[in-house]
Amino acid sequence: MDDLSTATHARESGAHGGADQGSADRGPEDGTVRQTLSPSRASDFMTCPLLYRFRVIDKLPEPPSIATARGTLVHAVLERLFDRPAADRTPQTARALVQPEWERLAAEEPGLATLFPAEAERSVWMSEACAMLDSYFTLEDPTRLEPADRELYVETVLESGLRLRGYIDRLDVASSGDVRIVDYKTGTAPREEYEARALFQMKFYALVLWRARGRVPKLLQLMYLGNREIMRYAPDESDLRATERKVEALWRAIERAQVSGDWRPRPGKICDWCAHKAICPAFGGTPPPLRRETDSSGLAPIPALTSGSALTSSD
Numbered sequence: 001m002d003d004l005s006t007a008t009h010a011r012e013s014g015a016h017g018g019a020d021q022g023s024a025d026r027g028p029e030d031g032t033v034r035q036t037l038s039p040s041r042a043s044d045f046m047t048c049p050l051l052y053r054f055r056v057i058d059k060l061p062e063p064p065s066i067a068t069a070r071g072t073l074v075h076a077v078l079e080r081l082f083d084r085p086a087a088d089r090t091p092q093t094a095r096a097l098v099q100p101e102w103e104r105l106a107a108e109e110p111g112l113a114t115l116f117p118a119e120a121e122r123s124v125w126m127s128e129a130c131a132m133l134d135s136y137f138t139l140e141d142p143t144r145l146e147p148a149d150r151e152l153y154v155e156t157v158l159e160s161g162l163r164l165r166g167y168i169d170r171l172d173v174a175s176s177g178d179v180r181i182v183d184y185k186t187g188t189a190p191r192e193e194y195e196a197r198a199l200f201q202m203k204f205y206a207l208v209l210w211r212a213r214g215r216v217p218k219l220l221q222l223m224y225l226g227n228r229e230i231m232r233y234a235p236d237e238s239d240l241r242a243t244e245r246k247v248e249a250l251w252r253a254i255e256r257a258q259v260s261g262d263w264r265p266r267p268g269k270i271c272d273w274c275a276h277k278a279i280c281p282a283f284g285g286t287p288p289p290l291r292r293e294t295d296s297s298g299l300a301p302i303p304a305l306t307s308g309s310a311l312t313s314s315d
């Protein structure tokens, strides 16, 4: 994949991307699309079914946190960095983008500004974001890269009718056509026993690209800015077939939970960051009544699941 570091493809346009490479999207034989799954929501269900319910079924709002806001800001700066000419993609340029990107994000999401009652707190937080951007430059040289896409929306429909979708942080395409999927993480690299979970999201994206474009991505690259580590994985077709089986099995489990209404909590480390802890029965709380009526999003009732209605979950 060395040639990816000097790839010079122009960024593709269009919400779905990749149309110029031909579609290998198979889709269900009867043309129906059942529901939609993103890697984030798939990960939610694997981590805690009740968390999935709170986010997808109940659509409970979650206030922004300092950690998620920092991730959003760092991602925004790294996306904008590649708008600049190659020679201008320096740590100084990245730092100079922090303030305007913060102002843009805060204007779009006013709740972000309330995270920092005092200017001093925001200043420290921004310094931490700048340190993460500095870390990025220790991992790769963006002056030698010309990404094919940034924040690329991808989707495909599996034969079962399940629609998979998500946003890829960055897609690099070499002159050979080899594709590298890149994801930035503002946390630290997981311990070895949790690597498979971290790679699931990347294999999910690889599966979507493979099914949509007909070519297995060459490399999956997770960049952990929190501890300056890169995790790389070269998938093959059997990997992606296994991922597809896993996603389908996961979806069947979600459907069973929708039928039974059994969204049981699965307490773990994530509870420390869960916005819904106060209403979680694992911590003495009471969830809101489970909605069983069809709402405007079509998420319920369960019989609709087998009648081909387009049901969505957000990423």
Ligand code: SF4
Pocket: 048, 050, 051, 265, 266, 267, 268, 270, 271, 274, 275, 276, 277, 280, 281, 282, 283
């Ligand atoms: S507090 Fe923990 S167990 Fe409860 S919903 Fe949140 S993640 Fe699940």
